[in-house]
Amino acid sequence: MRRKAPTPVEDLTIMEASAELAELAGEIARHDRAYFEQDAPIIPDAEYDVLRQRNEAIEARFPELIREDSPSRRVGAGVVEKFGKVRHAVPMLSLANGFSDEDASDFVGRIRRFLNLDDAQPVDITAEPKIDGLSISLRYENRKLVQAATRGDGFEGENVTANVMTIAQVPKRLKGDAPEIVEVRGEIYMSHADFAALNDRQAQAGEKVFANPRNAAAGSLRQLDSAITAARPLRFFAYAWGEAPVLPADTQMGVIEAFASWGLPTNPLMKLCGSVEELLAHYRLIESQRAELGYDIDGVVYKVNRLDWQQRLGFVSRSPRWGLAHKFSAEKAMTVLEKIDIQVGRTGALTPVARLKPVTVGGVVVTNATLHNEDEIARKDIREGDTVIVQRAGDVIPQILGFVAEKRPVDAKPYHFPQECPVCQSHAVREERAGGKLDAVRRCTGGLICAAQRVERLKHFASRNAFDIEGLGDKIIAEFYADELIQWPHDIFTLEARDKGALKRLKNREGWGEASVAKLFEAIDQRRSIALDRFIFALGIRHVGETTARALARAYGTVAHFHEQMIAAGPMEGDAWNELNAIDGIGEVVAEAVVQFFGEPHNRDVVDELLKHVTVTSLEARSTTSPVAGKTVVFTGALERMTRDEAKAMAERLGAKVSGSVSKKTDLLVAGPGAGSKLKDAEKYGVEVIDENAWFERVGEA
Numbered sequence: 001m002r003r004k005a006p007t008p009v010e011d012l013t014i015m016e017a018s019a020e021l022a023e024l025a026g027e028i029a030r031h032d033r034a035y036f037e038q039d040a041p042i043i044p045d046a047e048y049d050v051l052r053q054r055n056e057a058i059e060a061r062f063p064e065l066i067r068e069d070s071p072s073r074r075v076g077a078g079v080v081e082k083f084g085k086v087r088h089a090v091p092m093l094s095l096a097n098g099f100s101d102e103d104a105s106d107f108v109g110r111i112r113r114f115l116n117l118d119d120a121q122p123v124d125i126t127a128e129p130k131i132d133g134l135s136i137s138l139r140y141e142n143r144k145l146v147q148a149a150t151r152g153d154g155f156e157g158e159n160v161t162a163n164v165m166t167i168a169q170v171p172k173r174l175k176g177d178a179p180e181i182v183e184v185r186g187e188i189y190m191s192h193a194d195f196a197a198l199n200d201r202q203a204q205a206g207e208k209v210f211a212n213p214r215n216a217a218a219g220s221l222r223q224l225d226s227a228i229t230a231a232r233p234l235r236f237f238a239y240a241w242g243e244a245p246v247l248p249a250d251t252q253m254g255v256i257e258a259f260a261s262w263g264l265p266t267n268p269l270m271k272l273c274g275s276v277e278e279l280l281a282h283y284r285l286i287e288s289q290r291a292e293l294g295y296d297i298d299g300v301v302y303k304v305n306r307l308d309w310q311q312r313l314g315f316v317s318r319s320p321r322w323g324l325a326h327k328f329s330a331e332k333a334m335t336v337l338e339k340i341d342i343q344v345g346r347t348g349a350l351t352p353v354a355r356l357k358p359v360t361v362g363g364v365v366v367t368n369a370t371l372h373n374e375d376e377i378a379r380k381d382i383r384e385g386d387t388v389i390v391q392r393a394g395d396v397i398p399q400i401l402g403f404v405a406e407k408r409p410v411d412a413k414p415y416h417f418p419q420e421c422p423v424c425q426s427h428a429v430r431e432e433r434a435g436g437k438l439d440a441v442r443r444c445t446g447g448l449i450c451a452a453q454r455v456e457r458l459k460h461f462a463s464r465n466a467f468d469i470e471g472l473g474d475k476i477i478a479e480f481y482a483d484e485l486i487q488w489p490h491d492i493f494t495l496e497a498r499d500k501g502a503l504k505r506l507k508n509r510e511g512w513g514e515a516s517v518a519k520l521f522e523a524i525d526q527r528r529s530i531a532l533d534r535f536i537f538a539l540g541i542r543h544v545g546e547t548t549a550r551a552l553a554r555a556y557g558t559v560a561h562f563h564e565q566m567i568a569a570g571p572m573e574g575d576a577w578n579e580l581n582a583i584d585g586i587g588e589v590v591a592e593a594v595v596q597f598f599g600e601p602h603n604r605d606v607v608d609e610l611l612k613h614v615t616v617t618s619l620e621a622r623s624t625t626s627p628v629a630g631k632t633v634v635f636t637g638a639l640e641r642m643t644r645d646e647a648k649a650m651a652e653r654l655g656a657k658v659s660g661s662v663s664k665k666t667d668l669l670v671a672g673p674g675a676g677s678k679l680k681d682a683e684k685y686g687v688e689v690i691d692e693n694a695w696f697e698r699v700g701e702a
C-alpha cells in the first residue's frame with residue numbers, strides 16, 4: 001500500500017523522486033497485468049488514476065528520471081490483448097541510466113574494479129545513439145525472418161510478425177554468412193519527416209494525431225490490420241541480439257559490423273572509444289547533431305566491447321553491468337509567456353495552459369506548456385508577459401520551470417485563477433478532500449450546461465474505448481458541435497435522418513463528399529448495438545473508467561436494471577446503495593460519483609434519449625444457449641490452440657464469466673501444461689478441471 005499523504009511533488013528530492021518512480025512503474029505494471037491479463041483488477045479505477053497522475057507529475061518535474069519502463073511510455077493501456085504472446089528465449093532487459101559525466105566515469109570505474117584490471121589495461125567501449133523508439137526482437141532461422149516480438153515486460157512480448165514483415169528496412173532474409181539461428185534486437189522508429197506527414201494525413205482524415213514519433217511508431221506497429229502498418233513508414237536499427245548460438249565475432253563492434261554485412265541497418269554514429277574522455281567527446285558530438293539526425297534519440301549508449309568481458313560482467317537486477325544509457329538532460333529554452341488559457345475538461349477540471357511565443361526546444365517547436373494547477377502558478381509566481389524557462393523531455397508535455405526576474409515587465413500582474421468557468425460562467429470550486437485539504441483541481445460546476453464539458457463528453461462518447469465511432473474523431477466532434485449538428489450523444493444516431501432534410505447536407509461540407517459521409521453513417525449504424533460495459537464507460541461518469549464500467553455491467557447485467565438501481569441508490573442508503581458498494585472494485589468515491597450522475601435529471605434524459613436509438617446488449621445475453629453460459633471459468637497453464645486473450649474472448653462470447661482466480665464460485669478450470677496453484681485450488685473447492693481439447697469439445701468448437 002502506498003503512503004497515505006505523499007510528499008508534495010515539488011518537495012521531492014531527486015533521489016526520492018527516482019525511488020518513487022521505480023516503485024510506481026512496478027506498481028502500475030502490476031495493476032495493468034491484473035486488469036488486462038487476469039481481468040482481476042486489484043484497485044478501483046480512481047485509485048489507479050491517482051497512481052498514474054502522481055507518476056506523471058513526478059516525471060514532469062524530473063524529466064531526466066523518466067524510466068524505460070515508465071507507464072507513461074507505454075502506448076495505450078500497456079499490455080495489448082489482441083496479439084499472441086511470445087516468451088523471449090533470452091529476456092529483453094533494459095539499461096541502467098546515467099545523467100552526468102561523473103556517472104559515465106563511474107561506469108567505467110566499476111567495470112575496471114569488477115574485472116580487476118590494472119590502470120595500464122585499456123577498456124574499449126562502444127558509444128552509439130540511444131534511439132527513442134520501441135525495441136523489437138527479430139528471429140531468423142536459416143536466414144529467414146520467422147518471428148518478430150515486442151519487448152513486452154521483458155520476458156514475454158507480443159507477436160507482431162505480420163506487421164514487421166511489412167517494414168521495408170527489416171530484411172526478410174539475411175545475406176552473406178548469417179548463421180542458422182539468430183535473434184537480432186534493435187529499435188523500430190519513425191523519422192521526423194514521416195511522423196509529420198503521417199500526422200497531416202491523420203488530421204485530414206479526422207483520425208487521431210500522435211503526440212510524438214515514438215507513439216506513432218508504437219501505434220503503427222500494434223495495428224491488428226497489417227495493411228495499416230504497411231502504410232506507415234517505420235524504420236529499424238539493429239544494435240543487440242538475443243538467442244544466438246553462434247556469434248560472428250567476439251566484440252560488440254564486430255557483431256554489429258557482421259549485422260551490417262547481413263543487410264541489417266546499423267547506426268552510422270556507433271564508435272569504439274578507448275577512454276572515458278573519448279566516450280564523453282563522442283557523447284557531445286552525438287548531442288550536437290541531435291537536432292539534425294531526423295529521428296529522436298534520448299541519449300548515448302555505452303557497451304563494453306569485448307564479449308567475454310560482457311559475459312563476466314553479467315547483470316545486476318534487470319540491467320547489464322556492461323552497459324549504460326547516458327541520457328541527455330532535458331532541453332530548455334527561454335521564451336515569452338503570452339497568455340494563460342484555461343481549458344475545461346470532460347469532468348469540468350480547469351487546466352491552465354501557457355500559450356508561448358513559439359520556441360524550438362531540442363528540435364521541436366513548442367507553443368504550449370502545462371502550468372499544472374493554480375497552486376503551481378501561485379507558487380512559481382508566473383505571470384502573463386513573463387519571460388519563462390520552458391523544459392521539454394521525451395513525451396511529457398513541456399513545462400514551465402520559472403520566470404526570468406530581470407525580464408519581468410514592470411506592469412506584469414500576479415495571475416488570478418478564475419473562480420468561474422471561462423466557458424459557461426458557472427462557479428468553479430475546489431472540492432474538499434478527506435482531511436480537509438482542498439483538491440488541487442478547480443472544477444466547473446456547470447455539468448451539462450457547460451458547452452466545454454459537453455463537447456469533451458461527446459468526444460469521450462465517440463472515442464475508441466467507448467462507442468468507437470470511426471470517422472467521428474475529436475476534431476469532427478468539435479466542428480459538428482459548433483455547427484449544432486451534434487449537441488447530445490443521441491444526436492449522433494439521428495444525424496443521417498436529419499441530414500436527409502437538411503438545407504446544407506453533410507456531403508457538401510468542406511472536406512466531405514458522398515463517400516466519406518456514407519462511410520460515417522455506416523460506422524454510426526454499426527454502433528447501434530453496444531455492450532453494456534462500453535455503454536456505461538461512454539457515459540463519461542467521473543471516476544468510471546473501463547474497469548469500473550465492466551464491474552458495473554457484470555453486476556447489473558442489463559441496462560434497465562442498472563439504470564433503475566442507480567436511481568434507487570440515490571439516497572445513498574438502503575439496499576440498492578449497499579449492493580453498489582459491495583461490488584468488487586467499487587469504492588465509495590466511485591459509488592458516489594455514479595449515483596450523483598444519475599441524480600441529475602439532465603443525465604437521466606441523456607440516457608433515456610440514447611436508449612431510443614441504441615440497443616444495449618447485456619454481458620450475459622451474448623449467449624444463453626452454450627453449455628458454458630452463465631458459468632465462471634478460469635484458464636491456467638499453457639494453452640496451445642489459442643492465446644489467453646483469445647480463450648477469454650471466446651468464453652465471454654459464449655456467455656461465460658472469466659475469472660483470474662479459482663474460488664468456490666468457479667464452475668470450470670481449463671488447465672494446460674504447467675498449471676500450478678490454481679489446479680490445487682480447484683481440487684480444494686471441488687471445481688471441475690478439463691484440458692484445452694476438452695474445452696473445445698465442450699463448447700462444440702472442436
Ligand code: IVH
Pocket residue numbers: 068092093094095096128129130131132133134135151187239240301319320323325
Ligand atoms: S542495447 C540489455 N542499444 O534502450 C539491453 N538499447 O534501456 C541492451 N535502446 O530497451 C539494449 N537504443 O529499447 C541498446 N543503441 C541502443 C539502444 C537501445 C535504444 C533502447 C532499447 C532498450 C532500452 C534499454
